[in-house]
Amino acid sequence: MTHSFIHFPTCGRVLAVLFIAVLAVAQQSRAQSSPQLSFDRANELFQNGEYREALAAYRSLERQNQVSGALFLNMGISYVQLDSLGKAKYYFLKASGFDEARPEAYKALEYVESRFSRQSAVLPKLPWERAVDWLRVNIGVTSLMGISLLLLNLGVAGFVATWFFSHRFNPVFRKAGIGVAGAGIVLLLLSFYVQYVDQRYSEAVMVHSKGNVLERPSPEAPIVNQAYEGYMFTVDHYQSEPHPDWSYVRMSNGLYGWIQDDNIRIL
Amino acid sequence: MKKTGKSAVILFGVFFVLAICNFRAFAQPSVTVNASVSETTVYTGERISLSVEVSGDFNNVSRPTLPRLQGFRLLSNNPSTSRNYSFVNGRSSSSYTYSYYLIAQNKGSYVIPSVSVEIDGKEYTTDPITVRIVDRNTSATNPSAQSRPGIFLMMEVSDKTPVTGQQLIADVVLYFKEGLEVSSYQPIPGWKAEGFWKEELENSHRPRAETVILDGVRYRKARLIQLALFPTKTGELTISPYEIVVSVRSAATRDDPFSSFFGGFGSNQRQAELKTDPLNVEVRPLPDLPDGRYTGAVGSFNISREVNTREALVGETIEIKTTVKGTGNIPLIGKPAYDLPDGLEVYAPQEASSLNRHNEQISGSKTFTDIIIPRSPGTFVIPEEKMAYFNPDQNRYVVETLPPVTFTVERDPNAIASSGQTISFSVQPITGLAAWVSPHSAEPWAYWWFWAGLVLPFIVLGIGYWQKTYQEKMHTDTGFARSRKAAQIAEERLNSAVQLSEQDHVKEAYNVLQKALTGFIGDRLGLPEAGLANQEYIAALDNKGVDPNLTKNVRMLLDKCSTISYAPDASQGYLKSHVELARSILDKLKKVL
Numbered sequence: 001m002t003h004s005f006i007h008f009p010t011c012g013r014v015l016a017v018l019f020i021a022v023l024a025v026a027q028q029s030r031a032q033s034s035p036q037l038s039f040d041r042a043n044e045l046f047q048n049g050e051y052r053e054a055l056a057a058y059r060s061l062e063r064q065n066q067v068s069g070a071l072f073l074n075m076g077i078s079y080v081q082l083d084s085l086g087k088a089k090y091y092f093l094k095a096s097g098f099d100e101a102r103p104e105a106y107k108a109l110e111y112v113e114s115r116f117s118r119q120s121a122v123l124p125k126l127p128w129e130r131a132v133d134w135l136r137v138n139i140g141v142t143s144l145m146g147i148s149l150l151l152l153n154l155g156v157a158g159f160v161a162t163w164f165f166s167h168r169f170n171p172v173f174r175k176a177g178i179g180v181a182g183a184g185i186v187l188l189l190l191s192f193y194v195q196y197v198d199q200r201y202s203e204a205v206m207v208h209s210k211g212n213v214l215e216r217p218s219p220e221a222p223i224v225n226q227a228y229e230g231y232m233f234t235v236d237h238y239q240s241e242p243h244p245d246w247s248y249v250r251m252s253n254g255l256y257g258w259i260q261d262d263n264i265r266i267l
Numbered sequence: 268m269k270k271t272g273k274s275a276v277i278l279f280g281v282f283f284v285l286a287i288c289n290f291r292a293f294a295q296p297s298v299t300v301n302a303s304v305s306e307t308t309v310y311t312g313e314r315i316s317l318s319v320e321v322s323g324d325f326n327n328v329s330r331p332t333l334p335r336l337q338g339f340r341l342l343s344n345n346p347s348t349s350r351n352y353s354f355v356n357g358r359s360s361s362s363y364t365y366s367y368y369l370i371a372q373n374k375g376s377y378v379i380p381s382v383s384v385e386i387d388g389k390e391y392t393t394d395p396i397t398v399r400i401v402d403r404n405t406s407a408t409n410p411s412a413q414s415r416p417g418i419f420l421m422m423e424v425s426d427k428t429p430v431t432g433q434q435l436i437a438d439v440v441l442y443f444k445e446g447l448e449v450s451s452y453q454p455i456p457g458w459k460a461e462g463f464w465k466e467e468l469e470n471s472h473r474p475r476a477e478t479v480i481l482d483g484v485r486y487r488k489a490r491l492i493q494l495a496l497f498p499t500k501t502g503e504l505t506i507s508p509y510e511i512v513v514s515v516r517s518a519a520t521r522d523d524p525f526s527s528f529f530g531g532f533g534s535n536q537r538q539a540e541l542k543t544d545p546l547n548v549e550v551r552p553l554p555d556l557p558d559g560r561y562t563g564a565v566g567s568f569n570i571s572r573e574v575n576t577r578e579a580l581v582g583e584t585i586e587i588k589t590t591v592k593g594t595g596n597i598p599l600i601g602k603p604a605y606d607l608p609d610g611l612e613v614y615a616p617q618e619a620s621s622l623n624r625h626n627e628q629i630s631g632s633k634t635f636t637d638i639i640i641p642r643s644p645g646t647f648v649i650p651e652e653k654m655a656y657f658n659p660d661q662n663r664y665v666v667e668t669l670p671p672v673t674f675t676v677e678r679d680p681n682a683i684a685s686s687g688q689t690i691s692f693s694v695q696p697i698t699g700l701a702a703w704v705s706p707h708s709a710e711p712w713a714y715w716w717f718w719a720g721l722v723l724p725f726i727v728l729g730i731g732y733w734q735k736t737y738q739e740k741m742h743t744d745t746g747f748a749r750s751r752k753a754a755q756i757a758e759e760r761l762n763s764a765v766q767l768s769e770q771d772h773v774k775e776a777y778n779v780l781q782k783a784l785t786g787f788i789g790d791r792l793g794l795p796e797a798g799l800a801n802q803e804y805i806a807a808l809d810n811k812g813v814d815p816n817l818t819k820n821v822r823m824l825l826d827k828c829s830t831i832s833y834a835p836d837a838s839q840g841y842l843k844s845h846v847e848l849a850r851s852i853l854d855k856l857k858k859v860l
Binding site: 035036039040043046047051052055056065066067068069070071073074077078079080081082083084087098100101104107108111141142145146149150152153155156157160163164181191195208209262 | 608609610612613614642643645647692693694695696697698699700701702703704705706710711714716717720721723724727728731732734735738
C-alpha cells in the first residue's frame with residue numbers, strides 16, 4: 001500500500017509531462033505542416049522589410065510543394081525589393097497562372113519589363129506554334145484528351161446505335177457518328193502532339209544580368225548572342241538532356257544556342 | 268643617479284655574447300648517418316659492400332657496431348675507411364665512410380639491420396636495408412630467362428586497381444643486361460593515355476641504374492620517365508605503349524647477344540626504338556557519398572574559403588575564394604557550388620591552379636573565385652558548407668566543413684536616385700488566406716479514364732457488330748432462328764402442357780408435351796416442322812450420334828405420349844411426372860444438339 005501511495009503522484013506527474021510533450025510536438029508538427037501559417041510568418045517578415053528572410057520562408061513553402069498565386073506574387077515582389085528583376089519576372093509569370101493573383105501579376109510584369117535595361121527583339125511564332133501554345137496553356141493536355149475521348153466514345157456509340165434502331169434519319173445519324181468519332185481521333189492525335197510539345201519544351205527566364213548563348217555546350221564555344229536579364233527562352237529538354245548543366249534554347253529573336261543552366265529559371 | 272650609458276653598454280655586451288652562443292648552437296649543422304649497399308640483388312657467393320657514411324660537423328666518431336648479419340658472411344671486421352673534409356661558406360663539414368665487404372651465402376630475402384655509430388657521445392642508427400640473394404644455379408635454368416631480350420622497356424604503375432580520379436604513378440623503366448651502356452634516350456612524342464588525365468613528373472636526379480635479377484639473369488634497371496595518371500572513367504582501362512628511342516653502346520664481346528645486333532665496323536653504338544607493353548588497369552567506381560558536396564577531388568587536401576571583404580557597398584564586387592590545396596587530381600577538381608543568398612548578382616567564376624610536379628607526385632592548389640555583386644543592402648550570410656573529397660589511402664570520403672561567410676552591404680549614397688524607382692512599384696503583396704495547391708505533373712495516361720475512354724469504343728464496336736450480325740442471321744436464316752428459339756419454345760410448350768392438365772385436359776396436354784419434344788428435336792436438327800413420325804425423330808437422333816440411352820428415353824416418352832390418348836387412367840400427377848422427365852431430357856439434348 002505504502003509503495004503505491006508513494007509512487008502514484010510521481011507516475012501522474014510523469015504522465016502529465018508526457019501528455020504535454022506529445023501535445024506540444026503535435027502542435028509543432030501541425031504548425032510546420034500548415035502552409036498558411038508559414039505563409040503568414042513570411043508575410044510578417046516581408047512587412048518588416050526583411051525581404052531575404054521572407055524569401056527564405058517563401059522558398060521553404062515552394063520546396064514543400066505547397067504553392068499558390070499569392071506565394072508566387074509575394075516572392076516576385078520580394079525580388080523586386082532586392083532588385084533581382086529576372087527572378088521577379090520568373091515568379092510573376094508563375095503567379096499569372098493562378099486566378100487569385102493574375103491581375104496583380106500582369107501589373108507587376110508590366111512594371112518589371114519596363115525596368116529591364118535591354119529588351120530582346122521578338123520574332124513572332126508560326127501560327128501553328130501559337131495554336132499549340134494556346135491549347136497547351138488555355139485548355140491543357142489532360143482536358144484536351146478528355147474531350148477527345150468523349151467525342152470518340154459518343155461518335156462510336158451513335159454509329160453503333162444506328163445498327164439497332166430503325167429511323168428515317170439513320171443515314172444522317174450514321175454520318176454524324178462517324179464525323180464525331182473522327183473529330184475525336186483527330187483531337188486525340190492533336191492532344192498527343194500537344195503533350196509531346198509540353199514535355200519537350202519549356203519557357204525560361206534569364207535571371208542573371210548577362211550571359212552568353214553559345215554554339216556548343218562549352219564555355220569556349222563561339223558566342224551566338226548575348227542574353228540579358230529578363231530575356232525569355234524556349235528550352236528544348238530533348239536536346240539538352242545529354243549535356244548536364246546546359247540547356248539548348250531558342251531565343252525570342254529566333255536564334256538557337258546553348259546557355260548554362262544557372263543563368264536561367266525554367267517555368 | 269647620473270645617467271652615463273655604461274650600464275647599457277654592459278647589457279648590450281652580455282646580450283651579444285649570448286646571441287653568439289645561441290647562433291652557434293642553432294647554426295651547428297646536424298649529423299647524418301646513412302648506410303648503403305652496392306647491390307640489392309645478388310647471386311649466392313657474390314660479394315657486396317656495405318658502406319656507412321657519417322657526414323656533418325662532428326669531432327669524435329666511433330667505429331660502427333655491426334649487428335648480427337643473416338644470409339651474409341662478413342669478410343673482415345676491419346672496415347676500409349675514407350674521409351672527406353670541406354669548408355664551404357665559412358662552415359666546415361666532414362664525412363667518414365666505413366666500408367665492409369659481405370659474401371652472400373644463402374638464397375632468400377634478408378634485412379641488414381640498423382647499424383649504430385657513436386658520434387660525439389651520441390648514438391646514431393641507420394635505416395635497415397633489404398637485400399635479395401638469388402641462387403645462381405637454379406635461376407639460370409629458368410626457361411623464361413632465355414626469351415627475355417637484352418634490353419626492354421616496362422611500364423610500372425603504383426596501383427592496378429585505383430578508383431576514379433586517383434593519382435597513379437607510372438614509371439617508364441628501362442631494363443638492360445650488363446655489358447650494355449645507355450648513353451641517351453628520347454621519348455617519341457604523341458603518346459596518348461586514353462581514359463586518363465596525364466601529367467609528367469619532374470625529377471631532379473638523372474636516371475640512376477640499379478641491379479635486379481630477373482629469372483636468374485642480372486639486369487640493370489633505370490627509371491627514365493615518371494608520369495602521374497588520373498583515371499577519368501571506371502572499368503578496365505589500357506595504358507597504351509610508351510615509346511622511346513635509346514642510344515645503346517654494347518661491349519663487343521663474342522658472348523654478348525647484342526654485339527651482333529649493334530655491332531658494326533669500328534663503332535658499336537646504335538639507336539633502338541623500344542616500347543612498353545599495354546598495361547591494363549581496373550578502375551573502381553567511387554563509393555556513394557554519405558554527406559556533403561563532392562567536386563571530384565581524389566587525394567589528400569585542405570579546403571578553405573574566404574571572402575575578400577566583410578563590408579561593401581551595393582554594386583561593389585565581392586570575391587569568395589575557395590582554395591583546395593594538397594596532393595591528388597588537382598586539375599580535375601570542379602568548382603564548388605554554394606547556396607548564395609538572394610539579392611546577389613553572380614558572375615562567371617575564375618579558376619587558377621598551380622601544380623608542383625616534384626617529389627614523385629602531383630601536388631599544388633586550385634583556387635575558385637566566385638565574383639558576386641550585391642544588389643541590395645543588408646547582412647548576407649553564405650551558409651556553412653560541407654565539402655567532401657575521396658582519400659584513396661583511407662578508402663573513404665573526408666568531409667571538410669567550411670564555416671559560414673558573412674558580409675555586410677551598405678547602400679551606396681551616390682545611387683539614391685536609382686533606389687527611388689522601387690517606390691513606383693504599386694503592386695502590394697497578398698497577405699490574407701491563400702488557396703494552396705500541391706502541383707503534380709501526372710501524365711494523362713496515368714488516369715484510369717484515359718484507358719477506359721480509349722478501349723471502350725473498340726469494345727462497343729465489337730459487341731455492337733456481333734449483336735448486329737446475330738440479329739441479321741436470326742432474320743434471314745430460318746434454321747438458325749429455329750435452332751436458337753427451340754429451347755424457349757419447348758419450355759413454353761411444357762408450361763402449356765401443365766396448364767392444360769390443371770384444366771383437366773390431360774390428353775391435350777400430352778399432345779403438347781409430345782410437340783415440345785419433337786419440336787425441339789426438329790428445330791435443332793433442321794427437320795420439317797410437321798408431318799414426321801416419332802420414328803423419324805428417333806432416327807435423326809441416332810444419325811446425330813446421340814447417346815443411345817438418351818434416345819431410348821426420348822422414344823419411351825414419345826411412345827407414352829402417343830398411347831396415352833387410349834389410356835383410361837391418365838391423371839394430372841402422371842402428366843406432371845412426364846413433364847419433369849421431358850425437362851430432364853431436354854436439358855440433356857441441349858448439350859448435344
